[in-house]
Amino acid sequence: MAQYDVIVIGSGPGGYVAAIRCAQLGLKTACVEGRETLGGTCLNVGCIPSKALLHATHQLHEAEHNFAKMGLKGKSPSVDWPQMQSYKQDTIDTNTKGIEFLFKKNKIDWLKGWGSIPEAGRVKVGDEVHEAKSIVIATGSDVATLPGVEIDEKVVVSSTGALALPKIPKKMVVIGAGVIGLEMGSVYARLGAEVQVVEFLDAITPGMDGEVQKTFQRILSKQGLGFTLGAAVQKVEATKTKAKVTYKLRKDDSEHTLDADVVLVATGRKPYTDGLGLDKLGVEMSDRGQIKTDDQWRTNVPGIYAIGDCIAGPMLAHKAEDEGMAAAEVIAGKHGHVNYGVIPGVIYTHPEVANVGQTEEQLKEAGRNYKVGKFSFMGNGRAKANFAADGFVKILADKDTDRILGAHIIGPMAGDLIHEICVAMEFGAAAQDLALTCHAHPTYSEAVREAALACGDGPIHM
Ligand code: FAD
Ligand code: NAI
Numbered sequence: 114m115a116q117y118d119v120i121v122i123g124s125g126p127g128g129y130v131a132a133i134r135c136a137q138l139g140l141k142t143a144c145v146e147g148r149e150t151l152g153g154t155c156l157n158v159g160c161i162p163s164k165a166l167l168h169a170t171h172q173l174h175e176a177e178h179n180f181a182k183m184g185l186k187g188k189s190p191s192v193d194w195p196q197m198q199s200y201k202q203d204t205i206d207t208n209t210k211g212i213e214f215l216f217k218k219n220k221i222d223w224l225k226g227w228g229s230i231p232e233a234g235r236v237k238v239g240d241e242v243h244e245a246k247s248i249v250i251a252t253g254s255d256v257a258t259l260p261g262v263e264i265d266e267k268v269v270v271s272s273t274g275a276l277a278l279p280k281i282p283k284k285m286v287v288i289g290a291g292v293i294g295l296e297m298g299s300v301y302a303r304l305g306a307e308v309q310v311v312e313f314l315d316a317i318t319p320g321m322d323g324e325v326q327k328t329f330q331r332i333l334s335k336q337g338l339g340f341t342l343g344a345a346v347q348k349v350e351a352t353k354t355k356a357k358v359t360y361k362l363r364k365d366d367s368e369h370t371l372d373a374d375v376v377l378v379a380t381g382r383k384p385y386t387d388g389l390g391l392d393k394l395g396v397e398m399s400d401r402g403q404i405k406t407d408d409q410w411r412t413n414v415p416g417i418y419a420i421g422d423c424i425a426g427p428m429l430a431h432k433a434e435d436e437g438m439a440a441a442e443v444i445a446g447k448h449g450h451v452n453y454g455v456i457p458g459v460i461y462t463h464p465e466v467a468n469v470g471q472t473e474e475q476l477k478e479a480g481r482n483y484k485v486g487k488f489s490f491m492g493n494g495r496a497k498a499n500f501a502a503d504g505f506v507k508i509l510a511d512k513d514t515d516r517i518l519g520a521h522i523i524g525p526m527a528g529d530l531i532h533e534i535c536v537a538m539e540f541g542a543a544a545q546d547l548a549l550t551c552h553a554h555p556t557y558s559e560a561v562r563e564a565a566l567a568c569g570d571g572p573i574h575m
Pocket of ligand 1: 122123124125126127128129145146147148152153154155156158159160161163226227228229251252253254272273293385387388389420421422423428429430431432433461
C-alpha cells in the first residue's frame with residue numbers, strides 16, 4: 114500500500130494547483146485523475162478550448178469588419194473548420210502536457226483512474242488502495258440538465274459538444290444567456306450561424322451590473338445574436354439532424370417554438386461527486402449537492418478537504434486555484450486565505466466583460482452610500498484607433514471614504530484591465546489612489562484611471 118501525506122482527487126485547476134503547492138511545501142503528494150489527460154474541465158473541455166475558438170473567430174470578425182477600414186484590402190479569410198478544431202486541440206494538448214511536466218518536476222504521482230474514499234485516510238483507485246494523511250476532493254462539476262431536454266451531444270449539445278461540432282450549424286438555439294451561452298453563441302455567430310439565445314430571466318448574464326447587462330445585450334445584438342428573454346424552455350424535440358425548442362413566455366404564458374440544427378444547453382453546472390462514496394463516509398452536503406466545508410476547506414470528516422466547483426462559490430477556474438493553494442497551506446500547517454470579496458469574473462466575448470466586487474444593484478439593496486465613476490472608451494485614444502470604443506469602465510466607491518467597492522468593465526481587454534482594480538481592492542485602496550497613479554499613454558488602462566478620476570473631481574477626456 115503506497116503512503117502519501119496528501120492525495121488530491123481531481124486534476125482540474127483546483128486539484129492540480131493544490132497538488133503542486135502541497136509538493137512545494139514538502140508533502141509527499143499524489144493526484145488521482147480518471148480522464149486521459151490532466152487539467153480537468155478547464156483545460157480539456159472548458160476555459161482553454163473555448164478561448165481558442167473565441168480567439169480564432171475574433172480574428173475572422175476583425176478581418177471581415179475592420180481590416181478594410183485600416184487599409185488592409187483583399188479577400189477575407191475563409192473558414193477551415195477541421196483546421197480550427199485541430200488548432201483548438203493543439204492548444205489543449207500543450208496545456209495538459211504542461212501540467213504533466215509540472216507534476217514530474219514536483220515529483221507528484223499521477224494515480225490514473227477514478228478514485229473513491231472507502232474510509233478517511235484511504236483512497237482507492239482501481240484495485241489499489243493508497244494511504245494519505247490528508248485527502249483533498251477537487252472533483253469539479255458537470256453539466257446541469259433541464260427537464261424535458263435530453264442532451265445527445267450531436268443535435269442537442271452541452272458546452273462539451275458545442276466545442277467539437279462536426280460542422281458549423283446554420284441555425285443554433287442557445288438555451289441560457291449566461292457565460293457559456295454568450296461565449297459559444299458568439300463563436301458560432303462569428304462563423305456565420307444564425308444564433309438565437311433563449312433566456313428564462315428578463316436580462317442576460319444574471320447577477321451582473323444592470324448597466325453592463327444592457328450595453329452588453331445591445332452590442333451582441335449588433336453582432337447578430339438574437340435574444341428571447343423571459344422565456345421558460347419546456348422541451349426540446351430532436352431528430353438526427355434537427356431540433357425544435359418549445360418555450361413559454363413568462364409574461365403571458367404563450368407558447369412558441371424555434372427550429373434549429375443544433376441546440377446548446379447552457380443553463381448552468383452542478384457539483385460532481387459521483388462514485389467517491391461520500392454518503393457512506395457521512396460527508397455533509399448542501400441541498401445544492403455541494404460538499405460543505407468550513408473557511409479552511411475542511412469537511413466535517415477529519416482529514417478530508419474539498420475545493421473548487423464541488424463546493425460553494427462561483428464556478429471559476431481561478432477561484433478553484435486560489436482554494437487549491439490555500440487548502441495546501443492549511444494542510445502544511447500554515448495559514449491559507451482566499452478573499453471571496455475580490456474574485457474577478459470575465460466573459461471572453463468581444464468586447465470582453467469583467468467585474469469584481471459589488472454591483473450597483475447590490476449596493477442599493479444594502480443601503481450603502483456610494484458614488485459612481487464612469488468613463489466611456491469613446492474617450493480613450495487607443496480604443497478609438499483600434500475600433501474598440503464601444504463600452505465603459507464603471508467604478509463604485511464609498512461616498513464617504515472613497516474606498517473602491519466594485520468595478521464593472523465592458524470594453525477591450527476588460528479581462529486584463531480588471532486586475533489593477535482587484536489589486537487596489539486587496540490593498541483597501543481609494544478611487545483616488547488609482548486616479549493618482551500614472552498610467553501609460555496610449556493604453557486602454559487609461560480608461561480605468563479616468564473612471565477613478567470620475568469618482569473625484571472628474572475625468573479629463575470626457
Ligand atoms: P474540474 O476542472 O471540473 O476538474 C475536476 C477533475 O476531477 C476532472 O478532470 C474529473 O475528471 C476529475 N474527477 C472527478 N471525479 C473523479 C474521481 N472520482 N476520480 C478521479 N478523478 C475525478 N472558468 C474560468 O474561470 N474561466 C473561463 O474562461 C472558463 N471557461 C469555461 C468554459 C466552459 C465551456 C466550461 C464548461 C467551464 C468554464 N469555466 C471557466 C469554469 C471552469 O472550467 C471551472 O470552474 C474549473 O474547471 C473548476 O475547477 P475544478 O478543479 O474545481 O474542477
Ligand atoms: P450560467 O449560470 O452562467 O448561466 C445559465 C443561464 O441559463 C442563466 O442566465 C439562467 O437564468 C439561464 N436558465 C436557466 N434555466 C433556464 C431555462 N429553463 N430556460 C432558459 N434559460 C435558463 O451557466 P453556464 O453559462 O452554463 O456556465 C456554467 C458555469 O461555468 C458558470 O458558473 C460559469 O462561472 C462557468 N463558466 C465561466 C466562464 C468564464 O469565466 N468566462 C466561461 C464559461 C463557463
